[in-house]
Structures are given as structure tokens and as C-alpha cells.
Amino acid sequence: MTALLVDAIAAATPLIFVALGGLLAERAGVMSVSLEGYMLVGAFAAVAVSHTHGQWAGLLAAAVAGTTLALAHAYLCIGARLNQIVSGLALNLFALGITGFVNSLVFGEGRTGTQVPAFSALRIPGLADIPLIGPALFDQTLFTYAIFPLLAAIVIYLRRTRSGLALHAVGEHPAAADARGIPVNRVRYAATAVSGLLAGVGGAALSIGLVSSFVENMTQGRGYIALAAVVFAGWRPLLAVAACLLFGVADAAQVWANVLNVDVPFELLATAPYVVTVVALVILGRRGRHPAALGIPYVRGQR
């Protein structure tokens, strides 16, 4: 049980970074289908740079790579006003291609990735000895520990700061925000950039946290799962983290059912979080409301 929890939280950690990033951009009204792409370039950049300069440089590279791709998304959505879902999907395709291509240049064509320096679990003495939850919460990588302050900061930011309220206004009613003197597009650019930064770090949490190598398409749709967690949570940060934990538990349960040879077909078990999410959406129905201006570019004087 304890081991299962340890694995579940480890698996949820990258997702949480990506989901929190996506949440910020979506709250500002920018659709974040491209989270998958940010995460993937982050995961690759982390490994490529960690290989030569160590894991801290890798982490920085992941943040830069995610932010860069996010700025491209921001330009396409806000500047060029393209269809945000389609341009997001195109960027994901681009990320998949470019990471696969550069990966084969840097590390050669290999089924298994090259091992690089990575962040290992950092046991916090004392706290890690608490029964049941101790190891799950206090014998993890730095990424997991970073979630607590990050989550607190985002909750406080969204609820208590002027800038957080501005972000909310921009996503709900950009014309009103504009009238109040809030620079709508600048806020959206910034929120998208931060979402790329966090998703890039989420990629690093996967490639140089959970494991220590990169393989082609290693995110395998985790960006989409993170996005779904945000939708599932109704764009609320605490619930989004909870949803990511649910996916983490399902992920870990799969692996454990396999290892322990439990007579549950793990493929069917793996569908559980998806089925649960769809059922939850059905129950929520129309009450699961998204930011009013989500996906709609803002042009002054146009409704």
C-alpha cells in the first residue's frame, strides 16, 4: 500500500506541473492543447542538456524549451488569431517531430535512451518515517516537494492578488478587462509563457525525475491527461492536483497489478481514470463551466 502510494505520487508529479501550467493559460482564455508539446520538448531538452551539463542545467533547459514553444503558441493564438485547438495540435506534431529528429542526432537511433544525470529521491529524515503517507510524501524527488509551495502560490495568486484577478477577468470578460485598463493580450502572452515554463518543468520531472533518459514520444499523451485534469477540476487548482493524483493512482495500480500478478487485466484497469472522468463530466453536465472567453482571441471593439 505504501509502495503503491509512493509510485502514485511519483507518477502524478509531472502531471501536476503541466496541469497547473495549463490551468493558468486557460484561465486567461488561451486553450492549451499544446501542453503535450511543451512537456515533450521540456523532457527532451532536460535530458539533452543534463547529459553534458548536469541535471540543474537540464531543468533550466526544460523551462526554456517549454516557454519557447508556448510563446510560439501564444503568437499563433493571440497575435495571428488562429484556431487554437488546431494550431495547438500542429505544435504538438512539431514537438514530436523535432524531439525525435534531434534525439536521433544527439543520442543515435536507439530503443532505450541514454542514461543521464537526474534528480534522485531526497529522503527527508523523520517525516519520511511517518507510517503510510511518510514515504509517499517525503521520500520523493525535489519536483514533488516543489509542488507544495507552487500550489500555494498559485492559489494565493488567483484568489488574493490584483494580477490574479486581472488574469481571471481577461479569461472571463476581456472587453471589460480592457475597459478597466488591463492589457488583455499582454496578460495572455504572460500566462501562456508561464504555462509553457511549468509544462516544460513537468517534462523534466518525467525525463530527469521519474526516469533518467529520453525516448521518442515519451510523454505519451500525458499533456492531454493534464489538460483533462484541468477540465475535470473545473479550472480550480486544488481539484486539478487531486485529479492528477487520481491518474497517478491508476497509473501505479496498473504497474502493481502487473507485478503482483493480480487477476485484474491491467489494460482494463488502465481505462478507469478515463471512464471516471467522462462519467464525472456527465454528472457535472452543463455545470462544469469553462472560462467564458476560452479560445476566443480578443480584438478591441469586436464582440
Added chain:
Amino acid sequence: MKSPRRLADSRVAAVLPAALIALAASGGLVALAGVSPLDAYRSIWSGGLGSTSALGTTLVMLLPLLFAALAFAVPFRAGLYNIGVEGQLYLGALSSAVVGLKLHAPTYVVLPVAVLAGMAAGMAWAVIPALLKVTRGVNEIVSSLFLNYVAIYFTNWLLAGPLEAPNIGVAQTSIIPDAAHFPVLVADTKITYALLLALVVVVLVQALFRTPFGFDLRIMGASGKVADYLGIRSGRATIVAFAISGAIGGLAGVCEVLGNQFFLSQDFSPGWGYTGIAVAVLGGGVAWGIALAAAFFGVIGAGALQMQFVNQLSPSFALVVQAVAVIVVLLFLEWRSRGARRAADRPEHASPAAPTEAVEA
């Protein structure tokens, strides 16, 4: 003011320059890898177009993409997103494989039954998100995306258990008997009658867009309110559009399994359902534009395999070229329609820009 028809044509006309720009830009990537871009282009030519066998490879590679893109395009007309084509093609492949394996009869019986079974499975799976949207207001993007995972894991489960071929040790079905295969169309190539089926679907989708139903979809895409005022039954149209979409999506899997691979394995699709969205967009959402865009994706895909063989470059190169082409096309079209809107806003023709947006949506 341009008529929607001409605007649709100009979207298709944008595909070719965008493809060339993407190829040129991606040449830099090849140079980065220490290979002369000209050598790479030569490989793409010889691998994708240059010979009968190259053409055969291209046509085989583009088929699932073409079906997937057409599937996406139908609800997209109405501004609806079927992101679930991937799951629909898995279930289509699964059903047709099961029919092919279990039904022992001559080709003219097995093949149609297998094709219909695949279409029915895709259709049933696609109708779920449509029903959830219409009855409960569930966002179809999320639900259809999620149903993909359910479909894929379900298929994987069957392939690892009940359907697993004996004594191979790999999670896949046995080879499907010849009777269920699409007959070869061009001797000495892998081109089968599946290609003809695809052409029929292209024509049907184009025809569908010209029916009153197709026009309703377009109005729904332009403005839900207008559709309501006109008395269009949006709920019903949504379900029908997804049903058609799912049936076509199922065909993507059917044609791959019965026309190319002849067995079903875990993870048999490299994400055609998702790439198909890019193809649909590149093709401007118009059936024959999509056929053109799929041809481009096929040539680049087959060419990238040749590049891997000759120039030792990763075939991921194809994805970069394809993605850049899509983004260039989108930018180009947005830039154009903005120009058109600006012209429409001038006082002498103060007509609303609705038709332009109808095509865009």
C-alpha cells in the same frame, strides 16, 4: 466580397506553396544533421514519387490518414471536434479483424461484412461523445479524446488475451486469412481496392457538404444562434455528423488491417487519428483539398523512410515538415481572410463578414 466557394478554392490553392515553404524551411534541419538538403530532397522524391513502388508506398501510407482526415472534417464543418478518430479507427480495425479471423467464407461475403463491421464499430464509438454533448452538454473534445484511451486499452486487452495468436509471444492476432484481404488493384504493388474505396469516400464527403444537411452543418459552424433561428435541429445534426465521422474513422482502421498489415497488433497506429486532424486542416476542410493534403503527407512520410535508409536521418523529419506546412497554411489563410474582412469593412460595401467566417469555421 468573395463567395464561399472561391474562398474554399483559395484554401486548397494555399496547400502547395505552404508545402514548399515547409520543405524549404526543414532543409535547414537536414543541414544541421550534416546532410545536404538537396540529397534529402532527392531521397524524398525517390522514396515518395519517383517509381511505381515508391508511389505504391506513398498511397499505402496516405490511406489511413486520408480516412482519418475525412472523418474529422465532417463534424468540423459544424465547428465540432471529433478528436476521437484514433479510438474509432482502433475499434474499426478490431471488428474487421475479428470478422476476418472468425468468418470463413469467400471474399465477396467476408470483405463486405468486415468493412461494415468496422464502420459500425467506429460509428457506435463516435456517437457516444455526440450523445453526451447533446443530452448533457459534455464537451465533445474531452470526451472523444478520452474514449480513445478506453478503445486502445480495450483493444490491447483483447490482443493480449482472447485474440492473441498462439505461440508468438507478441500481443497480436494471427494472420488474417486471404479471403478477407482487399484484392490487389495494381499488380506488383501494395495498392489494393481500399484505394478505390477511399476515392469513393472522398466523393461522398464532398457531395455530403453540398446537400442541405451539409449546409446546415456549415451554418451551425458559423453561428449556433443563426442555426437555431433557422430551425436547424442542431442536436440531431450533431449526432448524425459524428455517426458519419465515426464510420469513416472506422474505415481508416479497416483498410490498414485488411489492406496492408493483415493482422492487428498492439499500438498498430502511429497516431493517424491525430495526424488526420492536421491533414484535414491543411486541406481546408474540403474533401478534395484533404485528398491533396493526404497525398502530401504520404509523399513526405514515404520519402522520410527513404531518407532514413539512404541518409541515415530520423523519419521524425516528416512530422516537422508536416507540422510546419499546417502552421504556414493557417497563417496564410488567416492573413488572407483578414485582408478580405478589412475590404468588407470599408463603408462602400458594409456587408457583414459572415460568409467568410462560415467557411473558416
